[in-house]
Amino acid sequence: MDRRPALEDASPQPDLWAAPARASAPKPHYLGHRERLRERADTAGFTGLPDYELLELLLFRSVPRGDVKPLAKQLIARFGSLGAVLAAGPEALKQVRGVGEAVARDLTLVHEAALRAAREQVARRPVISSWSALLAYVKAALAHEPREQVRVLFLDKKNQLIVDEVVGRGTVDHAPLYPRELMRRALELSASSLIIVHNHPSGDPTPSSADVEITRQIVEAGRTLRIAVHDHLVVGRDGIASFKALGLL
Template identity: 45%
Template sequence: MKSGKPTPPHYHGHRDRLRARFLQAGAESLQDYELLELLLTYAIPRADVKEWAKGLLSHFGSFAEVLDASHQELVKVKGLGEYSATLIRLVKACAEYYLKEQAIKRRSIPSLPVLIDYCRTSMGGLKDEQFRVIFLNSQNEVIAEETIQEGTVDQTVVYPRKVLEAALKHKATGLILVHNHPSGRLTPSTADRELTRAIIQAAQPLAITVHDHLIISKQGHYSMAEHHLI
């Protein structure tokens, strides 16, 4: 005799097992599509989302590329809607915010690797070039971060005057320059080196020190200070 209770959909038990594995052993216990699948269950509670998770990876190429995708790109993927796209963008934003707090939230930068982690998460997936400056006080505490210039690939133009005007506005005594190379190339171009020298020279009369110029890509980073170019 049947109890009369509806049988839960088959995917409910699977979701519970995914959730239990994550809670017991963390993200490393799940494959990349399973992580996305578990995430999507919070936006799509009444459907089997495994194939949608695999479809996202197939469409964008990797887990990181899914998180780097724009909202407009995500909603075009079959099966995804506004809620799912917003959740994925929210996860990426939360990761960036966490790393930013760890790396540069109004205190001395703990280490170069921590700063690199933040910059790669925040800038590594950008499709256009962006030039940012991290402003430091005399105790090498971060007092601000500002995007000075944005542009298309390899066409960003940054003027030292804009950088120093921002430094004076924030009353900074130190600068860390950061820009990304969407092409993936990590070595500084001739223009990168010339710009760095120009900013250093313009900053010296104002007693402002340029501590480093970081180049960021998905593949890694390049520190001009580490390579003795500053």
């Protein structure tokens, strides 16, 4: 008779005192969303993406983890459009919950880069012959400004841009503009002509009676110095009004 001890069962026995195993936590619904969105952009391009998804792609760079779709939609709802989000500026952006220094900096950077690219198109050739480029530039610069701002494009004898300067900042419905100061600056720059540009934060670019009157004064001041006023453009979210096209200049 074999008296050797019986071999023990090698299979592990359950620990009766162990805590019951926890069910694995459900995966976040947005898991893999970033990769899918990037793949769509790579495959089909950016043109077919809605604004909030373009904004998501930008936010991916500033917010390395987590779901940024709600933040993208919240920003567009808060400011009204993708363009307005990019033009809002760091302080206004940081008032939105979820927007920190990195997000505010990166979105403002995108706007500045787009603005400089548009300005290059205006600066490369005579402004009068590149009117569509000028309109694209002033729209990018001013359409979403929350306060009135007056810019003047000072031009040389060939109608090429010398400099684009902000000459007045104001409130939601008024920005100061002084004809004498404007002409003094034109003489300093040896400008032969200029184009006045300002925005209406209300969105409606229709010139006001005050706009018409100050433009008349500037034209008169320029005439004595042989400095021409080519146009006065009023920029709003709803479009751009040209004094020259409207017969006001």
